[in-house]
Amino acid sequence: MALPNKVLPGFSATLYCQPTATPTPLTTANLSVYASVSPIVITGNLIPVEAIPAFGQDDAVANFNVAGSRQSDKIPTQSAPTSMTITAAWNPADTNLLLIRGDAYSGTVDRTFVISASDGTGIVNYAFNGRVGQFTVDPNPTAEAKCTFTIHPRGNQYGWSNNA
Amino acid sequence: MKLSEAIELLTSTYQSLDAVALGLPVDAKEVADALAKADPDSAEYVALQALAKVNPYENTKKEKVKKDDDYNQE
Numbered sequence: 001m002a003l004p005n006k007v008l009p010g011f012s013a014t015l016y017c018q019p020t021a022t023p024t025p026l027t028t029a030n031l032s033v034y035a036s037v038s039p040i041v042i043t044g045n046l047i048p049v050e051a052i053p054a055f056g057q058d059d060a061v062a063n064f065n066v067a068g069s070r071q072s073d074k075i076p077t078q079s080a081p082t083s084m085t086i087t088a089a090w091n092p093a094d095t096n097l098l099l100i101r102g103d104a105y106s107g108t109v110d111r112t113f114v115i116s117a118s119d120g121t122g123i124v125n126y127a128f129n130g131r132v133g134q135f136t137v138d139p140n141p142t143a144e145a146k147c148t149f150t151i152h153p154r155g156n157q158y159g160w161s162n163n164a
Numbered sequence: 165m166k167l168s169e170a171i172e173l174l175t176s177t178y179q180s181l182d183a184v185a186l187g188l189p190v191d192a193k194e195v196a197d198a199l200a201k202a203d204p205d206s207a208e209y210v211a212l213q214a215l216a217k218v219n220p221y222e223n224t225k226k227e228k229v230k231k232d233d234d235y236n237q238e
Contacts, residue, residue, distance in 0.1 A: 156180035
């Protein structure tokens with residue numbers, strides 16, 4: 001099996017989190033190792049999110065004006081990994097949502113998260129370490145209760161792996 | 165620095181592997197040999213890849229050209 005070699009639908013990606021209230025996140029090297037990441041990708045660690053938001057690297061550039069040149073020059077500068085604001089249906093007894101809520105109250109818990117995408121046979125995992133910075137519950141009476149949380153990935157702590 | 169020490173450091177760090185590897189003086193040939201033998205789905209392999217990026221190894225030995233291959237043919 002190899003990397004999924006097709007354009008994947010958005011719903012093929014799922015989010016998993018490392019279990020327990022005091023996890024030891026994977027080291028940078030292990031975030032790129034499928035054998036290290038795949039034990040996290042199990043049903044018990046699934047976070048019941050509605051959709052996986054955009055993830056990756058934020059943009060930041062410095063604009064340089066070069067005398068005599070028609071065009072200026074934009075050079076990418078240091079930027080943060082993209083923060084992920086996620087909405088999930090609020091089940092007060094969901095173990096993983098309770099972990100996320102606990103992380104938000106703490107603000108100092110580093111946890112490994114995995115976004116796993118599959119076309120049925122090939123699996124690609126994007127693993128990263130992050131902290132939860134926000135957790136709110138919206139008990140709107142006109143719809144089911146939702147909770148929203150934001151994961152801030154730690155800089156440089158990410159890795160891609162696949163089941164090839 | 166011993167290669168095993170460098171690998172241990174890289175597999176246990178939470179920092180950027182490229183940045184850490186820059187500060188680890190190791191033998192490029194040793195890295196290349198170890199990388200060839202390493203399991204691609206292991207933390208050691210990832211660490212060796214980071215080391216190989218900053219310690220590229222080029223085999224400088226060239227095969228002797230046989231003179232009679234292109235010359236002395238009637």
